[in-house]
Amino acid sequence: MSYYLSATFWVPLLYTAVMMSAPLLIASIGELFAEKSGVLNLGIEGIMITGASVGFIVSFLTKSNFLGVLGGATIGFILGLIFAFLVTTLELDQILTGIGVWIAGIGLGTLFIHEVNGVTTGSRIQTMGAFEIPLLSRLPLLGDILFSQNLLVYFSFILVPITAFIFYKTSFGLRIRAVGENPEAADSRGINVHRTRQWCVIIGGILAGIAGAYLPLAYVGSYSHMMTAGRGFMAIAVVIFANWNPSKTILGALIFSTSIAFQIRLRAVGVDIAAPLLHMIPYIVTLVALVIITRRAGAPSALTKPFIKKKGS
Amino acid sequence: MVDLDNFRKEITPPLIGVIIAFFVIGIFLVFSGTNPLSAYLRMFTGSFGSIYNMAETLAVATPLLLAGLGIAIALKTGYVNLGVEGQLLIGAIAAAVAGLSFSVFKPIHLTILIIFCFAAGAAWSLIPGILREKFGSNELITGLLLNFVALYLVNYLVEGPLMQEGALFPQTARIHATAMLPRLLPRGRLHMGFIIAIIAVFLTYIILRKSVFGYELQMIGENPDAALRAGIDVSRKKLFSIIIAGGLAGLAGMGLVLGVHRRLMAGISPNYGYLSIAVALLGRLKAIGIFIASILFAAMLVGGDTMSRAEGVSFTIVYVLQGLIIIFLLLSDKLINR
Numbered sequence: 001m002s003y004y005l006s007a008t009f010w011v012p013l014l015y016t017a018v019m020m021s022a023p024l025l026i027a028s029i030g031e032l033f034a035e036k037s038g039v040l041n042l043g044i045e046g047i048m049i050t051g052a053s054v055g056f057i058v059s060f061l062t063k064s065n066f067l068g069v070l071g072g073a074t075i076g077f078i079l080g081l082i083f084a085f086l087v088t089t090l091e092l093d094q095i096l097t098g099i100g101v102w103i104a105g106i107g108l109g110t111l112f113i114h115e116v117n118g119v120t121t122g123s124r125i126q127t128m129g130a131f132e133i134p135l136l137s138r139l140p141l142l143g144d145i146l147f148s149q150n151l152l153v154y155f156s157f158i159l160v161p162i163t164a165f166i167f168y169k170t171s172f173g174l175r176i177r178a179v180g181e182n183p184e185a186a187d188s189r190g191i192n193v194h195r196t197r198q199w200c201v202i203i204g205g206i207l208a209g210i211a212g213a214y215l216p217l218a219y220v221g222s223y224s225h226m227m228t229a230g231r232g233f234m235a236i237a238v239v240i241f242a243n244w245n246p247s248k249t250i251l252g253a254l255i256f257s258t259s260i261a262f263q264i265r266l267r268a269v270g271v272d273i274a275a276p277l278l279h280m281i282p283y284i285v286t287l288v289a290l291v292i293i294t295r296r297a298g299a300p301s302a303l304t305k306p307f308i309k310k311k312g313s
Numbered sequence: 314m315v316d317l318d319n320f321r322k323e324i325t326p327p328l329i330g331v332i333i334a335f336f337v338i339g340i341f342l343v344f345s346g347t348n349p350l351s352a353y354l355r356m357f358t359g360s361f362g363s364i365y366n367m368a369e370t371l372a373v374a375t376p377l378l379l380a381g382l383g384i385a386i387a388l389k390t391g392y393v394n395l396g397v398e399g400q401l402l403i404g405a406i407a408a409a410v411a412g413l414s415f416s417v418f419k420p421i422h423l424t425i426l427i428i429f430c431f432a433a434g435a436a437w438s439l440i441p442g443i444l445r446e447k448f449g450s451n452e453l454i455t456g457l458l459l460n461f462v463a464l465y466l467v468n469y470l471v472e473g474p475l476m477q478e479g480a481l482f483p484q485t486a487r488i489h490a491t492a493m494l495p496r497l498l499p500r501g502r503l504h505m506g507f508i509i510a511i512i513a514v515f516l517t518y519i520i521l522r523k524s525v526f527g528y529e530l531q532m533i534g535e536n537p538d539a540a541l542r543a544g545i546d547v548s549r550k551k552l553f554s555i556i557i558a559g560g561l562a563g564l565a566g567m568g569l570v571l572g573v574h575r576r577l578m579a580g581i582s583p584n585y586g587y588l589s590i591a592v593a594l595l596g597r598l599k600a601i602g603i604f605i606a607s608i609l610f611a612a613m614l615v616g617g618d619t620m621s622r623a624e625g626v627s628f629t630i631v632y633v634l635q636g637l638i639i640i641f642l643l644l645s646d647k648l649i650n651r
Contacts, residue, residue, distance in 0.1 A: 042453075046636070092643045095393050095453070099590055100643065104636025106584070114627035122390055141443035225629070234456045240454055246630035283461040290455060291448045 003269075007141060008293035013265040014145045014258075021250075021257035022149075022156040023048075023214040027235035028242070028249045030158050030207025036106075036167065037200035037241055039087055040179040042224040043234025044096025047079045047107020047205055049210035051110035055213025056125065056223040058117050063127045065217050072213025074207045079105070080205015087201070088194040091306040102232075110225045121224055128218040128291065150218045152210070180300030183307040188231065193307045210234065228311055230283075237286045255289060256282045262267040325649055329446065330595070331609070338436070338634050342580035342626065352624045359619025360406070360612035366503035372573060374611035376401065376565035380589035382517045382559030383564075385598040387554045389521065391537075392554065396441055396456025397562045398586030399463035404563025406467060408570035409432035409475065412488030416497040422491040426571065427564065434563020434570050436558045442555050446548070460586070462473030464610040465495045467548055468579050475577065484578035494572035504572030506564070513561060518600035530554055562586060584612075591639050610635060 003009055027048060034041045041047075051072035059068025083101055086092045113119055128150040136147040167173040175196050178186035185194045211231070216223045234256055239256075242248035263278035322338035340350035360370045380397050387394045394400075407430045416422065439457060468483065470476075477486040494505040521527040529550050532540040541547050569581050592610050595601030617631035 039352060086640065086644070090639075090644065092647055095644055096594060098635045099587070100639030102636070103584075103587065103639065104592060104633045107627075107632025107634075107636065110629040111627045112627070169508060200421045230457075230461055233454070237454050237458060240451055272399055272509075274469050274473050276465040277471060279468070280462055280465040287455060287458050287462070290450045290458075291444055 009265070009269070011141060013261050015148075016261035017254060017258040018145060018220070019149060019153060019257075020260050020290075022153045022218070023211040024231060024238060024253040024256055025069075025156040025249060026152070026159060026207050026214065027211035027232060028203035028238040029163050029246065029252055030211065030236050030241050032163065032204075032205070032242075032244065032246060032249060033176070033222070034204035035244060035303055036037060036300055037176045037197045037309070038183060038300050039084075039092050039197050039201050040098065040236075040304045041083060041204055041208075042051050042081050042236070043079070043101025043105065043171055043288050044098075044204070044235060045209040045228060046102035046228065047076050048131050048228045048232045049105045049109040049226065050079060050112070051076050051212025052227055053112045053212075053223060054213050055209070056123075056216040057112060057267065059213075060119050060123055061116075063125075065125075066105050069127075069210055070219045072209040074209070074220065076205040076209020076212070077202060078205075080202040080208070081198075083115055083205065084198040084201035084238040087306065088197045091308055093142040094304050095305070106226060108224075109248030113223055115141045121222070124222050125216070125222045135249065145277055147256075152214055152218055158182045160246055160250055167246060172199075177300070179307070182304055183302050183305075185308070187309065191212075193195075197307070201285055206233075211235070234282070234286065236310075238289065240299075241289050244300065245298060252289075255285055257287050322650055323599070323602070326642055326646035327595050327597065327602070327606070329645040329649075330638050330640075333641040333645070334634055334637035336567050337637055338630060341630075345626070347624050347626055349457045352620050352626060355620040355623045356613065356627065358616070360616030364498070366615065368503035370497050370608065371507055371573045372502045372504065372611075374573075374607040375504075375507045375510050375568050375617055376585045377567040377589050377592045377610055378604060378607035379513055379568070380562045380586055381592035381596065381603045382510075382600065383514050383558035384590050384593035385521065385596070385600075385603055386530065386557035386561075388443060388518065388526070388534075388593060388598055390533040390551050390554050392551060392558075393453060393454050394438065394556060394558045394562075395510070395559070395590075396438060396459050397589055398582065398584070399456070399460035399564040400559045400562035401569075401582055401586040402460075402463040402467050403429040404434040404566030405438040405577055405581055406463075406491075406565040406566075406572045409470070409485050409488065410422045412492030412571060414477070416489040419491040423494070423571075424569065426492060430563045430567035431560035432563070434566065436562040438555050438559020438562070439552070442552055452476050467577065469486060469580065471577055471579050477576075482578065485576045488558075488571065492571055493575055494568065496572070502573050504568065507552045507570040508570030509564060509568070514600045514604050515563075517603075521598075521600065526550070526553075546552035562589075565589070566601070588635065591635055594639060595642055598649065 010148045031044055054075040055068040055264055059065050060069030086097050130148045131151050137143045139184030166278040175191050179193045179196045187193050215227055237250035238249055241252035257281040263281060342349040342352055364650045380401055408426060411426050411429050441455040444450040444455050445452045455536055471483040471485055477484055497503045498540055529545050533547050537547055570577050588610060592606045593603055596606035612632050617628055621628040
């Protein structure tokens with residue numbers, strides 16, 4: 001029993017938890033940008049799958065994980081741009097369009113792998129190595145858990161304060177919140193509602209693409225069909241869990257990733273628990289968390305509502 | 314009787330959506346060195362080329378049709394039942410449990426199974442509804458999360474308590490013969506679930522077009538406040554539509570176990586629930602439309618398999634095609650019917 005209280009059990013577990021929190025956190029921050037501006041992007045799961053695929057292909061062909069991440073970001077940008085155009089300029093239903101983007105994304109990811117010569121679902125790449133931060137990585141326990149991670153983990157950490165700064169200290173953030181809360185009022189004050197929402201959805205797409213690329217590039221080392229396994233939807237849950245507050249997304253992402261890590265770790269030490277039941281944990285944890293914490297007070301008032309500019313105004 | 318103008322308004326967007334999506338994928342096929350015409354011909358012969366292929370297409374259409382009708386009934390009120398995949402899987406679990414655990418006179422066994430699986434799907438669909446009422450949780454998200462819970466519950470059961478002894482794959486034993494839905498043709502997997510789905514088409518048509526309940530659902534969807542002022546018990550009617558949606562999804566899962574595979578296994582539903590949302594949209598939330606759309610989507614899945622093997626195209630291109638159909642459908646609807 002004492003083993004389960006010792007550092008030898010917990011340090012690898014928390015290391016994995018932090019490592020697994022990065023893609024969730026990056027995707028959640030992306031989704032938060034879109035939702036703050038009033039757009040629910042259900043297509044995020046499809047964008048992540050495609051980001052994983054393109055990221056993997058680019059990394060495999062160029063042997064550069066940096067270019068792989070850039071590839072994921074690029075396809076995320078393109079899909080985000082398309083989704084933004086559909087739900088702002090063309091005023092399509094956000095939820096139904098999101099379902100379309102997601103179903104297409106399920107196919108697109110594996111299709112790309114199939115179409116590029118030399119790449120298969122069996123191909124492998126070297127995953128991103130740990131970057132030990134000088135001095136900090138020497139700290140006992142924390143050094144191993146927090147400061148010996150790959151670069152994208154640090155990126156996800158930095159993303160949170162940057163996002164909070166953008167939302168609450170810049171005029172761009174003010175515009176985002178204005179179009180998310182009351183687009184008509186924002187419009188009458190001369191804010192371009194569609195343009196603001198487009199930027200936010202595109203930022204969300206880029207981050208979802210990076211988050212998708214994280215899985216093959218920083219974690220698994222290969223691509224498999226539907227490898228995101230619902231992480232895009234988890235990201236949407238994290239945003240709700242965080243009550244649309246950037247700093248709380250860290251907590252939400254960590255709850256998810258810790259339960260994933262717990263499951264991985266228990267299996268690694270040979271605990272005889274049925275794997276599917278462990279797989280269920282993060283979903284049940286989120287469900288319970290949503291039930292306990294739900295205060296819809298934080299939701300942008302205009303979320304999912306298309307902005308239709310009145311003629312002649 | 315027939316309102317031609319309205320008919321044209323309803324049928325044009327899905328037609329245009331399908332045509333443009335096939336065209337776009339066709340261009341992609343050209344660039345990847347495949348002749349799109351021969352690829353689509355393979356898809357067509359693979360799905361309608363013989364009695365056997367047609368029967369297989371209808372077998373795949375059955376769950377899409379049943380779940381899609383449910384999606385439409387709930388969506389009439391504005392409720393997007395994203396939890397449909399989980400409800401379908403819970404129906405499949407219920408079918409396996411009641412099909413394995415006892416055996417009685419066949420008509421009685423099947424009647425019990427139909428009621429039980431409908432109830433199981435309906436119960437699962439009520440969880441997001443209740444959580445919304447009690448705690449204000451977003452039903453889109455709770456429904457989605459419950460899909461994963463149901464998915465891993467299936468995996469747990471077929472690897473654990475319900476696993477067939479000595480089986481190489483995670484699957485249950487075959488259900489009792491009294492629980493098997495009869496097959497309709499000597500060859501192939503088309504089963505009585507298709508007849509149930511056809512009955513559901515007629516019932517849905519009557520509910521949506523001829524009943525007060527259907528009219529009330531329509532009103533709730535168009536203007537909930539006005540519906541409330543008109544004395545309609547909005548939350549009760551909405552809940553009722555969700556129960557029907559979940560129940561039909563449960564029957565869709567039941568058909569997979571009792572009619573197609575005769576057992577529960579991991580991966581029994583390749584996204585049929587999610588695809589049924591697309592089917593309901595393509596069918597314009599109308600019973601007959603959903604019937605046609607379910608056959609079209611099933612044909613793409615069944616024929617896509619043939620196409621993929623004959624032309625060396627990735628099967629997943631079918632998902633891209635189906636996603637594009639939804640997007641172009643929404644788009645043409647917007648541009649034509651604004």
